[in-house]
Amino acid sequence: MLSPEILEYYERGGERERLSAGTGRLEFLRTWDLLSRALPPAPARVLDVGGATGAYAGPLARAGYAVHVIDPVPEHVAAAAGLDGVTAALGDARDLPEPDASADAVLLLGPLYHLPDRADRVAAWREAARVVRPGGVVAGAVISRFASLFDGVVKGYYADPEFVSIVERALRDGVHRNTGAVQRWFTSAYFHRPEEPAAEAAEAGLAEVRTVAVEGPVWMTGERLTEFLADPRLTGIMLDMLRRVEDEPSVLGASSHLLTIATRTAA
Secondary structure, three states: OOOHHHHHHHHOOHHHOHHHOHHHHHHHHHHHHHHHHHOOOOOOEEEEEOOOOOOOHHHHHHOOOEEEEEEOOHHHHHHHHOOOOEEEEEOEOOEOOOOOOOEEEEEEOOOHHHOOOHHHHHHHHHHHHHHEEEEEEEEEEEEEOOHHHHHHHHOOHHHOHHHHHHHHHHHHHOEEOOOOOOOOOOOOEEEEOOOHHHHHHHHOOOEEEEEEEOOHHHHHOOHHHHHHHOOHHHHHHHHHHHHHHOOOHHHHOOOOEEEEEEEOOOO
């Protein structure tokens, strides 16, 4: 289901702690804030597709949701299944082993940026629309087309000519192809232009589609971001300000991640 370099990347376990500090922590806090406003109230059933080791499934279960993770990586499934209140199974976002209208909400927080072909991404949205109940919510995360361009400056990756060529390809067609024997950067992925995920969700039959910036440009602030995250008061101010501009079109391209939220039309 996954190409070898993507599977190898996740089997190394790097995603286990990614959302716990720095830019990953900001991504988590903003995504959680968005989900808290979009999801139906607990104890709704949430299908977390591509949920990895349960970074969101665990907190959702603790908040009273019934959470089932579907992921293509066996190690992820085992880890998620070990969380209190979470069940998990192997599966592919394009062919979900779930009955029609069996979930109150579906999360696609991992699959979409590992499907380089548009038809496959639309298939994942369509499967989510199939298994969510009428009126239910589907939320999908993507990586911005320009994330690696900014990352090259923020983290100094442009010192390596190989990274430069990876970024040039991503800017041309969205395909971030990292097939090196030692993956020093993020693995192979598809990076969306801001207008693309909403169009894909709409083509899959979903309605009330909205795309928002997750981190905005704040993820590029380095040590200043760390200072804010260490101070609950400053963190609260930052999250409030980002909430105010999450719909601003001019901010979307500067965000590392985008979240598209849609609903299945009522029967």
